Amino acid sequence: EPEVTQTPSHQVTQMGQEVILRCVPISNHLYFYWYRQILGQKVEFLVSFYNNEISEKSEIFDDQFSVERPDGSNFTLKIRSTKLEDSAMYFCASSEWGEAPGTGELFFGEGSRLTVL
Amino acid sequence: TQLLEQSPQFLSIQEGENLTVYCNSSSVFSSLQWYRQEPGEGPVLLVTVVTGGEVKKLKRLTFQFGDARKDSSLHITAAQPGDTGLYLCAGAGNNDMRFGAGTRLTVKP
Secondary structure (H helix, E strand, O other): OOOOEEEOOEEEEOOOOOEEEEEEOOOOOOEEEEEEEOOOOOEEEEEEEEOOEEEEEOOOOOOOEEEEOOOOOOEEEEEOOOOHHHOEEEEEEEEOOOOOOOOOOOEEOOOEEEEEO | OOOOEEEOOEEEEEOOOOEEEEEEOOOOOOOEEEEEEOOOOOOEEEEEEOOOOOEEEEOOEEEEEOOOOOEEEEEEOOOOHHHOEEEEEEEEOOOOEEEOOOEEEEEEO
């Protein structure tokens, strides 16, 4: 069964360092998302991406964050200068379609755990 | 921002009991989804409800979408330890899907 894959599964970094989290969405999906979940807290929307551009972003997704689809398969989240509070599980998701971008059924990856020291 | 409130936040029951968890909002959603998340894993979709008043059944799980499409419930009959997990509802916004904080269910054998 097709699945969303994420790498790395766990990354430890020093505060102020740049981090890139990688995702390979399901191949025929058109909409891509990043969510994060701080330990024990809710799943928070970061950004949605469709047709090679950001469709929607939350208040969390500030100038330190960026997303890119560098080729036909990868979808990346970059955090330019990490802060302690960026420590969280980051989930990538993709969906095939929806009435509008963001309304289709989401398929999540296993997540990338980021620890900022 | 469309907020989804889930209740209860925590629920601990014995195997065989029935339970209902709720997802409420003041906003109308075009669709609402329920997910289950286990520790260290990503959420897994259980169901999508689209039509007001819709009821969907998935084995022992019954999902209902409110008539006004602002709220939803999940009822589990004869809960089993394998049902333990975090149950999340998510509502479709303009270009995103926003999650509630979840109900953490523990079913004791």
